[in-house]
Amino acid sequence: MTTAGAPTSRFTRSTLAQQRLHELVPGGAHTYARASDQYPEGMAPILVRGQGARVWDLDEHEYVEYGMGLRAVTLGHGYRPVVEAVGRAIRDGVSFTRPTELELTAAETFVAQVPGAEMVKFTKNGSDATTAAVKLARAATGRPLAAICRTQPFFSADDWFIGTTPMSAGTVGVDLTVDFRYNDLGSVRALLDAHPGQIACVILEAGTALAEPAPGFLEGLRTLAGQDGFVLVFDEMVTGMRWSFQGAQHVYGVTPDLSTWGKALGNGFAVAALAGKRELMELGGLRTDARRVFLLSTTNGPETAGLAAYLAVAEAYRRHDVIGRMEEQGRKLAAAVGAVVADAGLQEYVEVAGRPSCQVFLTRGPDRQPSQEYRTLFLQELLRRGVLGQSFVISAAHTDTDLEVTVRAVREALVPYLRALESGTTAGLLHGRPVAPALRERAAPRRLFPT
Structure with missing residues (x-):
């Protein structure tokens, strides 16, 4: 098993499962924002479980996850009071x-x-x-x-x-x-x-x-x-x-x-x-x-599962400062990532932006304009280092250790990013085609072909 932060290169079982999904599910996912064309080619993990801010894939890689269920999960995956409340409710009928x-x-x-x-x-x-x-x-x-x-x-x-x-x-x-x-x-x-x-x-x-x-x-x-x-x-x-x-x-x-x-x-x-x-x-x-x-x-x-979940979430918010925790951890992450970006001299190319509880990362190419190509390179290098996410949208479950893993991954990802900027091309560094907008008219530029 590969722990979060350790180098990751093999996605064998995830890739096979993703291919099968494309045979059975249009787009290979039930939400377009979750689809494989939103990730580097051959690096779209198929997940099997999560706990807190960590998730694990079919190839037994562990990741610190951001985005958290398309911004739906604020308390962390498998948050026990919510899961238990749902269990109690559905035992009496749904x-x-x-x-x-x-x-x-x-x-x-x-x-x-x-x-x-x-x-x-x-x-x-x-x-x-x-x-x-x-x-x-x-x-x-x-x-x-x-x-x-x-x-x-x-x-x-x-x-x-x-x-x-x-x-x-x-x-x-x-x-x-x-x-x-x-x-x-x-x-x-x-x-x-x-x-x-x-x-x-x-x-x-x-x-x-x-x-x-x-x-x-x-x-x-x-x-x-x-x-x-x-x-x-x-x-x-x-x-x-x-x-x-x-x-x-x-x-x-x-x-x-x-x-x-x-x-x-x-x-x-x-x-x-x-x-x-x-x-x-x-x-x-x-x-x-x-x-x-x-x-x-x-x-x-x-149905009772959703309503029981809502009531347990509301109770968690009353008992704990969930918003404050997300904002605190978000500010820490933005400051730490900003520091390593500044150390690399890349402030004009990589940036963390947004409300602390809902942050994104911005990636720019040599012309200092937003770049899907350079975004994909950044995603690729984060994935290889155990960080999964199209953003830095955080949850109250993200610990200081999770942030440390993320900042270390960013620091290491900036090395090939800088190399690409200096050479003016991602060739030899980015493996596969860049990600594409989720809402686009045609499957190109990430159309799949029969294998």
Whole structure:
């Protein structure tokens, strides 16, 4: 077995398993961001287990992991109180023909947690929640258009959003989605002027890893919503329970009409939520004379594992300063990586950026522009040294030892990185083709060919 930090070169069993996955699963993974084209060729580990911030693959390599389940795991893999709570719940049944007491407890807990939530409805994934928010806004306003923040990467797998991306084959209704720019109230006003009385909702992440709201931006959206009548929706999939237990709306002091949640809500278990004002949410209920909205009526939405996981996560946040721990470890990591990058004289080429609890690394080529080629070289060298991650998104489970392994791996990875910069090419250093954007029109430049 190879421990984290030790040199890793063989991915024999993972490669065979990945090839088999490509035969059985389109794209070789059930999430495009997890796919093999997001990793160096021949170096896409197939994982078998995790504990805390460590994971192990089929070839018995151990890694310090970042990204943590696409930013869903804040407490660490296999966090015992959550696992035990889920075990207790599912022993008594998972899905019933009537609501369970667990649904009431989870709803009471969530509404008490989130400042803008008067009602909540749970589901299993974030796409369902954001699509429900858009549908609810259209029903409430009688308007057709959804306005999305186009500088933010992802809102839903459903047509109203994915149809606006390069991966739009098979989608319909894209003409009902319009866009604006983050931190640009003028672009929102321009939309309202161009489509008077037609904008049903404005949906955005209040903040992202690389962008904080400018003074007055979110407040301005809140004012415009009141003046124009559109529904203001905050996507809290990433920010919820990573920026704050109460979400970005609490951090920035602006309350949306609706908010959507997922990821950290269950520490990796499948649970998501739509929450917001009673007057909107009741359009999917029985206390309205208006036409009813078919709002998140799913067989598995209230299954007990996800709700039990959420309640255990919420309890962990009440008992421990989870946000503070992530921010503390994130700041340590950024400072230590920044120091070794500076020692190598590569500050203009490699950078750790973002909120301490949600950091990314930026990689640039000889022209000092973002480079997928140099990103892949960096990923390759980190993987070889026992660090797995497309980012430095951290969890509360990352220990000082985990950080030390990471910083040592970065220091060693910068040696071939510098060599490539000095020669102006990654040839002979990067093995295989560079990674490619997950949402792209065609499989090229990482198309697979029969072997």
